[in-house]
Amino acid sequence: MSEGTLAGLFEASAVAWMGALIGLLIGVLEWFLLPRLMETSIRGSREARKLSRDQLEGVISWWKTVIRVFAVSMPLLGFGLAAAMAE
Numbered sequence: 001m002s003e004g005t006l007a008g009l010f011e012a013s014a015v016a017w018m019g020a021l022i023g024l025l026i027g028v029l030e031w032f033l034l035p036r037l038m039e040t041s042i043r044g045s046r047e048a049r050k051l052s053r054d055q056l057e058g059v060i061s062w063w064k065t066v067i068r069v070f071a072v073s074m075p076l077l078g079f080g081l082a083a084a085m086a087e
Contacts, residue, residue, distance in 0.1 A: 016083035023078020030071035035064040 039060050042048055048056055 013083075015085070016079050019082020019085075020075045020079035022082075023075040026078070027071040027074030030074065031068055034067045034071075038063050038067060 042060055042063065043056070048059075051059065
């Protein structure tokens with residue numbers, strides 16, 4: 001490989017890892033903040049009053065799981081987007 005090609009690959013890699021770090025920061029915020037906000041929102045809704053305690057806990061647990069799955073995927077998404085834009 002030529003030196004220019006190698007430098008281009010290192011630059012694209014650096015951009016991709018920076019995207020992963022930004023995605024990680026967004027994912028951490030999602031992991032810690034969104035579940036609490038969602039739980040507060042659900043508990044305060046009219047529909048929550050219609051559910052039994054077990055059903056309400058199930059709904060809240062499900063939403064927390066969904067949020068955390070997206071939070072875990074954010075670094076991968078950031079890496080992929082940054083890598084695609086760097087090329």
